[in-house]
Amino acid sequence: MTDAIAQRLRARFELLDVDGDGRLRHDDFTAAADRVAARLGLTADDPKTRTLHQAMNRFWAGLREHADADGDGTVTLAEYAAVAGDPAGFDAHVADYARAMVGVCDRDNDGVIGRQEFLDGLNALGFAPDGAALLHESLAEPDGSVPAEAWVRSIRAYYLDPADASPNLLLHG
Template identity: 30%
Template sequence: MEHTQHTDRERLLQRRLASRFAAFDQDGDGTISREDFSTAAKRLLTEFGVTFRSDRGQALCDGAEAFWQGMAGIADVDGDQKVSHEEFLGGAVKRLHDHPERFAEIARPFLHAALAIAATPAEVERALLALGVSPVAAALSARTLPTADSGAVDEEAAVGAFARYFMTEDRDA
């Protein structure tokens, strides 16, 4: 019985990690690359009608590039400018699981810029949907984010939630 539970947990964990990898792999080519981060930024700009050349558009694209550089720095072991599923599991997940603050640090510029475009929980839900997150997960994620008095999502809470989602091995996360 215990072996079966361990095997079930391991399978669930592997599915969760595969879905986290897929969330980064925006073009579905089986790797995470700079283009995936650019694609994510373009999808958000399009969804919210923000132009690339605007301050918010530039901040989002710069944040996406910084996020890619951080991800590549920890996970692109072979230096091919792509993060394979194996590199993601062996590099990003292992290293960042031990130091989730590092993940928050590399994600922060992108998330800061994204929250300047999608500030409210309803807008965050739209953003998540634009990035390919399932409707149920997008709604639940957006609904659980704390907001400031203005109704805007609290950035620190969003960064922490993002890091926990992508780097946790908790089967219930």
């Protein structure tokens, strides 16, 4: 693994580690969903909030099942790195999160996400405003909107594509 790939892997892990204790737990995934919903002005009983929580729960359950090698109920960076980049794991456990994340940002359910919703969603997840703005520019249509499916594909690439050409690299400078 190159240093650049290792740095991106660590950055992804740190974003998921909401409490910053060096271990992923179910609470980190719940906190991330709560942060996104709050930033977008959604209530806890909003169907989009519930969908995001369900997707984050599946993300965590899959990660714990496949990465928690010592069975302690947490996932360390080393355990995370051992399973990162698995397309089957992404499709089984993370793809729902990607669709739910995009869905909460698609406020009017028209299949496109406005610039501010896009930025708010990424900022709530912990991405720096400058990186989020650069990624938005790379995915946006001429009218400034981001097609939902383009963002879903981008999230998939963020987790699976180590290529230096990935637009997601803009998130980390």
